[in-house]
Amino acid sequence: MMRRILTRLANPQLLALVGVLLVNWLLFPNFFRITWQDGRLFGSLIDVLNRGAPVAILAIGMVGVIATKGVDLSVGAVMAMAGAVAATMVVAGYPAPVAVAAALAVGLVCGLWNGFLVAVLDIQPIVATLVLMVAGRGIAQLITEGFIVTFTDPLLIFIGTGSFLGLPMAAVIALVLMILVTLLVRRTAIGLFIEAVGVNRAAASLAGIRSRMLLFLVYGLSGLCAAVAGLIVAGDIRGADANNAGLWLELDAILAVVIGGTSLLGGRFSVPLAVVGALIIQAMNTGILVSGFPPEFNLIVKAALIFLVLIIQSPLASRIVPVRTSAREARS
């Protein structure tokens, strides 16, 4: 049992995360120092969890989509829309729970729209979701009329900056979502169906899987996750910034899923490892910020590290050093 857990932990993603954290520690000796501040944990490691949460949540939704051989480019724009809807509604005087529910509904509807384009109209996912990626940000800007809509609503601010048992609320939400979605796909047959559709949709349909329903489900979930992430980033700055909220985060989410070992060609996937992928990306970002490098190096350092992580999990590397690279074995 113990041995099983140990071998499971010895996968390239977790090794990469530990590696990045150790490099951060070498660059900045206080990296692991955590103190108690105003009823919450305070430290760089907590920042990694807190700042990594939006991309982790996007990745939780994205991983199912990518497993069906799709991709959802619209999540960044959906984040902006969800934030814009929630912020304008509380400013207009609606109760916060209604605003949150409306934002989540917007995310779900956006996801189902993508699902409709992909499942019913058979448009290629990258094109289908590109529509909403472009239009969604425009809609968000229309909702906010181009302003940054600031609010003081305690519930929305709590979602973005609150804490639960000392942990940032954003990280708690990501953790809960990760557990729920993992249970959903691994304690039922849904995960297997998703993989079957990803490997060969026609064959899966012939085998009796309702692939259309399944595509609606994964895109709907992705939209819903994007709305949650949108609420978090809006609550974080106490305002909905339609121009910048979630900008380019869809690419970070896709990268997190890929670092998590899920193939863009569909099939096998792992929700927890996608979250680990998001944490690797954020650990790098935070590391760059605390290390004191000039900002001109940010992107180069990030690219080099990602390249390294991808090499570690490439088939070639796994042949040289026999560590477990497959997400298939990692799932329970």
Add this chain to the structure above:
Amino acid sequence: MSIITKLALAAGLVTALSSGALAQDLTGKVIGFSQIGSESGWRAAETSVTKLQAEERGIDLKFADAQQKQENQIKAIRGFIAQGVDAILIAPVVATGWDDVLTEAKEAEIPVILLDRGIDAPEDLYLTSVASDQVLEGRVAGEWLVNEVAGEECNVVELQGTVGSSPAINRKQGFEEGIASAANITITQSQTGDFTRSKGKEVMEAFLKSSNGGADICAVYAHNDDMAVGAIQAIKDAGLKPGEDILVVSIDAVPDIFTAIAAGEANATVELTPNMAGPAFDALAAYWANGTEPEKFIITESKLYTAADDPAGEYERRKGLGY
């Protein structure tokens, strides 16, 4: 908010901005304005202030939004030439590729004035250009800090704009010039916050961790107000008082920073005025009245605002301008 209230509020600012020099009457003149788009709050404010300035002078302003595309701007300028407008204002989206269309305007004897940004074209193709001095903005912020700390040791952290953008480069340079004379002030950390609130907050969080929980930071200098607003929240989350424990100085003078200054959470901001059109109209009026050639580069004022400059009132005056 309805358009009427916005305009009414904005009229207050315009009166404030144009006080001093009395606006000349240009009734009956038709002027085309090719705006880049509305990518930022400042841009939206520039558009509404331009419209108000035109209205005040009785100018018939033809407005064209290029939606960030040069081809749309060129189309709009050709349209203005065909309509036979009296003058053309352009806020150019890029620096190159203007020679042909500006030559056409010159042949039609329509004066062209560039707003806010310069271009790479022969100077005789346009009458003048009105822009802010971004280096000066940084220098004003730096000099404010030198006076404020009055010789005490001060470690500054800097939130830069988008890497490689001209405001980021110039505002960084200007600030360094401003504090060059003060050996007591040093920039200890400098990172990019991409001009956004969320990145400003994230970077400030990291700075606070790597500076002994913020105890080693005396001031934060942000290349725009939005990043400063984010940084203020990060400072509060770390259990410190922004404006007291850590001084906050930034550039742009958008409405939200005045709320922070009024609350004592930010200390100073340097205005990037959205009123680029006012000086342009004044230059045109002088040019038409007696043929005075204006200077080739008109530099707008970089005014410093602190808690002493009625921040609550400034907020009220600006909030309807579309920032």
